[in-house]
Amino acid sequence: MSFHSTENYIVSAELALAVNAAITLEKPLLLKGEPGTGKTRLAEELAQSLGTDLIQWHIKSTTKAQHGLYEYDAVSRLRDSQLGSDKVHDIANYIKPGKLWQAFSAERRPVLLIDEIDKADIEFPNDLLHELDRMSFYVHETGQQVSAAQRPIVLITSNNEKELPDAFLRRCFFHYIRFPDADTLRQIVAVHFPQIRQQLLSTALEVFFELRELPGLKKKPSTSELLDWLKLLLAEQIPAEVLQQKQQQGGLMPMFGALLKNEQDVQLVEKLAFLAKRQGR
Template sequence: MIFQSTEHYIASPELALAVNAAVTLEKPLLIKGEPGTGKTRLAEELAASLGTELINWQIKSTSKAQQGLYEYDAVSRLRDGQLGSERVGDINNYIKPGKLWTAFTAAKRPVLLIDEIDKADIEFPNDLLHELDRMSFDVYETGQRITAIQRPIVVITSNNERELPDAFLRRCFFHYIRFPDKDTLTQIVLAHYPTLQADLLTAALELFFDLRAVDALKKKPSTSELLDWLKLLVAEQISPAVLRDKQHQGGLMPLYGALLKNEQDLALLEKLAFMARRAGR
């Protein structure tokens, strides 16, 4: 398998190499990077390019590793027993397969996305070590062993909100998605908006990179937020001239709410804009 950029996803040579290396080694691919740099989209495009199923396990702060294997609904079984239901006789009626179970038993090799693993508690990655290593687990209530028909392609994303255990990291192939440079970002934008006016794109990218260069920003705007902003600029028919005027006259960019996501950053930009206007007098 050779993964490369797709029609709607621009992968750097380093990222494509990481994907192919992880598949060759049959190790989980651990992807880190700023929010909005396309980590989740990578798994979606990888599955689409292979013509296979994407199994998405979205991790939350309350997620437990056991949920990825299966869940046993003892409460429902107790209730059905009290009601005299015939379902009680078969314990399988109360076992719900998790995402790993689904991936292990898929007829065609799927892509299993474990999305934002760093949201869970610190024990979550360690609790998955055995299953990801051996590609099997036991269902204790039935004595059944679930073994992978074929090893799924595992993509794990992290926003770096917390450190992952060393034992877990050793079992992964790691890649950090660096924020794209101007040329790469231009390719990404054109993959989404191929008819975008060149002058508008140039002016927008200048403003966007100027904004990201402000060191004191609490949250720098991401690629996905740039795409949202460009969509709004086109919808509102904002001209390149307007963007350049805002940039040179020390004003906030139009529709800044697509790029700035907290009041501290907005206050900082307003202060910088005020200082730039005073300096220009």
């Protein structure tokens, strides 16, 4: 079992090595990196390339570890008892399996994505230590022990909003996805826009990297935002010459809303352009 770049997804040699190492070690792969670097997409492509199912658990601030195991619907059971339903005699009718349970009971080895784990409470990773380590858990309401027939391939993503506990980190194989260089971005763009003119792409990448390197930028544009921007440039048929002209003059680039996502960064680019013009007089 080996993973590498696919027709729709370009991975670096380092990332491919990390995925394959985690699969071999049967440890969760903890992925960190800037938003928009393809962490979530990796799980989708990995499942597709292995011909298996993808089970996605998207974490929110209110998510508890118990939600991934199962939930007991006591309200429905109370309602059914008031209505005289025969279902109430079997408590299993009110147990809803969570994403971990689904992964443990899958017929073939699935890919389990625990997406943005750092959004949850600080105790959330610790509460999953036993289940991810032993790949089993106990259902107290029914007395059932749920164990994985085969260990799922677990991918965990984090945007570094919170520090993760050391005990949790020890159980993971870690990889930080570095932002792609220009050559890798060219390969990524070629997957999505194979007919793009190289002059437009070269100029767009220059503008894009200049923007990312601006000091004081609150949110650097990501790979996904670059693709959105290029899609708009192509849709509006904006030629490379227009981009070059704006690059030389400074200020906001065409369709800047795809790259700049808050008013502070828009004002920063405008201010720097104004100062550059003043100094040029």
